[in-house]
Amino acid sequence: MNKIGKYGDIIRCIPDYGGFFMQKVRRTERIVAMTKVLTDQPNQLFSLNHFSSLFGTAKSTISEDLGIIKEAVVNYGIGIIETLPGATGGVRYLPYSTTDRIQQLVEQLCIKLTNPERVIPGGFLYMSDILFSPQLMTSVGAIFLTKLAASKPDHILTVETKGIPLAMMTARAFNVPVVMVRRDSRVTEGSSVSINYISGS
Amino acid sequence: MNKIGKYGDIIRCIPDYGGFFMQKVRRTERIVAMTKVLTDQPNQLFSLNHFSSLFGTAKSTISEDLGIIKEAVVNYGIGIIETLPGATGGVRYLPYSTTDRIQQLVEQLCIKLTNPERVIPGGFLYMSDILFSPQLMTSVGAIFLTKLAASKPDHILTVETKGIPLAMMTARAFNVPVVMVRRDSRVTEGSSVSINYISGS
Incomplete structure (x- = not known):
């Protein structure tokens, strides 16, 4: 040393x-x-x-x-x-990703996601560990930039809650702020616009 | 070029x-x-x-x-x-921050936060733009690392929702995962531990 x-x-x-x-x-x-x-x-x-x-x-x-x-x-x-x-x-x-790196990352994610231990009661797939990994989300954010750079967004919008980490890392790659859509309005966040819609899910 | x-x-x-x-x-x-x-x-x-x-x-x-x-x-x-x-x-x-840089960032934040336009109806202070700025949160995450490196955390824990961006950037600096505490449990996230407590706020 x-x-x-x-x-x-x-x-x-x-x-x-x-x-x-x-x-x-x-x-x-x-x-x-x-x-x-x-x-x-x-x-x-x-x-x-x-x-x-x-x-x-x-x-x-x-x-x-x-x-x-x-x-x-x-x-x-x-x-x-x-x-x-x-x-x-x-x-x-x-921070554009090369096609090789994107391919590599997608394959890694597929291996992680097909692990049978991820299936939780009710038949849902556990993904929180992936969505809350700063390193992984940084890489995925760079892929979004690579694929969507031409669209030149002003903001990255996400619906609370689990989408926030990926939105942050994508916004970091684009150097724009994140806008969060809330399910309910909060008094601590000032005036708000409410939209009601029928969800398909 | x-x-x-x-x-x-x-x-x-x-x-x-x-x-x-x-x-x-x-x-x-x-x-x-x-x-x-x-x-x-x-x-x-x-x-x-x-x-x-x-x-x-x-x-x-x-x-x-x-x-x-x-x-x-x-x-x-x-x-x-x-x-x-x-x-x-x-x-x-x-990514340790120097004392000068920390001082500089804190002063910048103070100037932003004392802007009278931030006071919203009900006397609350609007902070979402700061909390959802990837660049600012990266810098604040580096300050947390600088001050708390000795504690060697295994995870960075945050309560949903507005703390998530800062938790992500702090976790990135420490290279550890984020753990999110939810107000309600979700079926999509598997088994959970519930804690009830009397909040002071």
Whole structure:
């Protein structure tokens, strides 16, 4: 652990190579930070000025860094980095899933769901553990983004209660708020619109 | 856009520097991919073998890469990369918030909450927009991790309904499942434990 922890320090202490390595280390560190910031907030547009002032480097340098991140993200099939030109432009990360990953996840879910132990009294299928798994719902949210990106939603709507986790993770991928439909209105939530309908289920 | 998109290709086409740059580009690309994988699944332990076989490189190379990521993550205050030694060991990302970031977020929330337009009939405070914002709840979840990491929870428990988004994002930071307490039991969720108590509110 110590060896890893001191790796950067050792590099930085070599005076002959200092200038060169410092630059390399700085670029790599910037790339780590930018990757984290971009992938942590999917669909959020960041201006190049934002990163430029964050790291105290020229916009052209940030552009080069983004080029590397862009290529890596595509090469490893972990999404897309999109750059939008112009004054209102910037860069954002879209967590698109590849067809292979979607296939893999769907197969995993099928295996989980066909487990006979899931059948509970009354013939219902127990699914709460799947619906309340943050990691799984993050992956499913990314699939919704991949399939529905063209529809550019303003909100993700869900009916309480068990749909909320998936709605949250889908909304995170789209970077839009969640709207929750309640079965009953609450005084704590202000004025409401009520719709009565005949349910098919 | 094209310029950025082709950046990697241009570098790769310089024959004299090919070998050198290829290596550098490969390392940087690996670091981008590893940063994404680690930060996207907080608290998930990955063995060095996992990355070693994913990228087809030696474990010592992966160790060096992790050293760079570790340092960058600390330097930019975006969490901690923890390496656990031994056969069952590996590496994981903990999205700890710095005191400055926590302070900043709390101040932002205070400004939002003191907006007089939030007071709705009956004197209640409207908060649903905040509670259902994926980005905000991700940040608050990271604060819960920072403050409560020592308690090592097995699950994050919440009472339906409005607590679910925050519980999901906290559970994501801790990498544990969410348990939802319902006001009424449902036949679709199997056997249940009921507790009656006198509420103070």
